[in-house]
Amino acid sequence: MGMACAALVASALIAASSARAAGSPVVTTQKLSWELAERLAATAVRICAERGWSVTAAVVDPSGHEQVIIKGDTVPLQSLSVSYRKAYTAYAYGMVFDKDTTSALIAAKVTGPENGALNTIPQVLFVPGGALIRRADRSILGGLGVSGAPGGDKDEACAVDALKEVSPQFR
Template identity: 70%
Template sequence: MRVLMRQSAFALILSGLATPGALAAGSHLVSSQKLDWETATKLASEAVRICAAQGYSVTAAVVDPSGHQQAVVKGDTVPLQSLSVSYRKAYTAFSYGQAFDKNTTSELINAKLAGPENGALNTIPEVLFVPGGVTLRKADHRVIGGLGVSGAPGGDKDEACAKDAVAELQGEFQ
């Protein structure tokens, strides 16, 4: 039982949900940081605005440290599948970006972290190794969520809009 508790504590520290100091102090509470709803919505809106300025109608989704959607903004004429794809890109950027210390879904793909050739990791619910997801980080590099964009003609364009939106608003979540 004690080993299991140590492993759980280690997992909380790795995920950024707890600090070693909090666990050492014997605290039974775990705290995490995430964007407030206004900033999450502003971030998704900014990604949609940036893509719209380039002529692309997209959907942008922000996930929080639990992996759940926190904010979603849909452009006016996006394809139906962009809603689920933007979420899955955000989820993948958050969860795998945190696990492998990468900042975008493109970085994950380029590092060949998408799993075996047979695409087995892509069969995990909500995971999608396609460009367009950005890992959200604080200044101390702690992961606080993910942003995914879908709907532009190519994941590279989705990802550029997401990266530009994060660069624009990064100061608000430091």
Template identity: 40%
Template sequence: MSTGFRQRLLLVAMAAIGLPASANAQVALSGHQLTLDLAMEAASEAVRSCAAHGWAVSASVVNADGVVKVQAKGDHSTIHTQDSSFRKAYTVITMGPIFGFDTTSEFVKKAAENPSAPALVTLPNIILLAGGVAIRIDGEMVAAIGVGGAPGGDKDEACAMDGVRKIASGLTSQ
């Protein structure tokens, strides 16, 4: 086995082992959760924001375990937008705490500098596309929103940010 192959294999194994524990530990530490009402409001605002620009998108919000809390398929959005929005949110919530990022665009930049990055995208539901954003309560990542379908991940991410901004005042300790 080559050293590079062993390093990639080790990285994949560490990520696969660490993902469930890391995501679960976030909730167990504080008990913070994103409410269904806030998740629905964030997804709706993200879809609305993109629609205002003429972009038909879908938005997904996942909890700290990476489980879908809300998925909103915008009017006239294509079927693949649901999958891409979920995968963007899932990537943020499962990889963000490990690699220290809050948006998938940050992850794309980090991955570009890491020779082992191609191994990461072999993990189920991980995607290297901009459009996912962390949702935090008291500094703790408790959920993530992903948007898919705009003509460019930067536009998806801007709409996701609009969704997070819409609920910002509600993101306090409950």
């Protein structure tokens, strides 16, 4: 996968950002409204809290930027950046490799080159806890990352369950 992986991701992001209708000088991007992004992040935090874990949940939009962050009451400081990085990784790499979670990316061995160079990109974090935000037709709206539970598998379960609960509203 190596450098080809990084090149593939970069070319897919460029293609996605420059895609437009034939003859139209305007590019439009589908994304969640701020209200729905906030609801999704809050749902992930609530689900984890019901399970006894205080977490931070981040939503990234199709530009890869943070759209919403909801921080639980007693999460450690690093959960802010980690939740964003999980959301970013789930979005950027899940879109390219058609994987719905960071765990699925890891299982498919989409973790960068053997020398680890891909892992030096500041936003990339191949750790369970990120999920691609998709509509029912599998079109992509962004990424959701959760951090703070005692294990990435638990973070990811909260993210996936929040998506199941909120995704019917992704019309």
